Amino acid sequence: MLLYSKNLNKESIILNTENEITATIFPELVYKVFGDKVKVKIQKSNSHYTCIIDNEEQVQLIYNKYFINPDDRSINQDIIVNNSFGIFAAGIFLSCGSVNDPSKEYHLEFAAPCELLAQELKQLLLDIGVNAKIFIRKNMYIVYIKGSESIEDTLTFMGAQQCTIELMNVKIFKDVRNKANRIANCDSANIDKVINAALKQIEDIKIIESKIGLENLSDELREIAELRLENTDMSLQEIGNSLKIPISRSGVNHRFKKLAKIADEIRGEMKNEKQ
Numbered sequence: 469m470l471l472y473s474k475n476l477n478k479e480s481i482i483l484n485t486e487n488e489i490t491a492t493i494f495p496e497l498v499y500k501v502f503g504d505k506v507k508v509k510i511q512k513s514n515s516h517y518t519c520i521i522d523n524e525e526q527v528q529l530i531y532n533k534y535f536i537n538p539d540d541r542s543i544n545q546d547i548i549v550n551n552s553f554g555i556f557a558a559g560i561f562l563s564c565g566s567v568n569d570p571s572k573e574y575h576l577e578f579a580a581p582c583e584l585l586a587q588e589l590k591q592l593l594l595d596i597g598v599n600a601k602i603f604i605r606k607n608m609y610i611v612y613i614k615g616s617e618s619i620e621d622t623l624t625f626m627g628a629q630q631c632t633i634e635l636m637n638v639k640i641f642k643d644v645r646n647k648a649n650r651i652a653n654c655d656s657a658n659i660d661k662v663i664n665a666a667l668k669q670i671e672d673i674k675i676i677e678s679k680i681g682l683e684n685l686s687d688e689l690r691e692i693a694e695l696r697l698e699n700t701d702m703s704l705q706e707i708g709n710s711l712k713i714p715i716s717r718s719g720v721n722h723r724f725k726k727l728a729k730i731a732d733e734i735r736g737e738m739k740n741e742k743q
Contacts (some may be wrong), residue, residue: 469562489562505529
């Protein structure tokens, strides 16, 4: 957590955060490790929190404990080996990490104070199978991860399983919503076509019924004709599923084409009679 803080020098340690949890955890962790030997001051301004250790002797005590050189910051691999990268990454996230609102975009980032720390973090993430990228924003080196699966893996690795579940739930909701929108758009574009097709089928069936009677059709054509008359709003697939022996959508369409051909022959005969 300390290593990736923006303000570290020989005289003081300053941790700035907008996260109330981070501002609470930091002094608790310091007390757990150093007891009364190190004092943390907390200042709050609106939604910003500042944790300050400004006693030079206490600052040096911390640096010695964790092998930190404020003038040449880099990750001490021994600390990671002894504590696991998951715990270490969780501390980095509390110090400089953030996750965008997943309902809008999947994006997790760490704001590293120097290029070396950014590159080292990128490599550590790559070691666990997460591909991160780096760009510069306001003199900070941003290590960022895109893609819901990579973000879920990173959060799980840091021990934030509940966040991972919530992210997955949001992802599922977005996928379902997008699919529903696509279906709605498709339905909107095709609804006239579907309705007109059903009306044409009913018109064909009624002509056949009035001129030769449905009872004179083959069993398969009579069944589908009666089903259409009784269910004017059924889709072809629903009609196929409702038959005594279910058939595919294309099979239903093929039978309606046969009915249309019979109806057209009747229309032709009616036209010739008028002449």
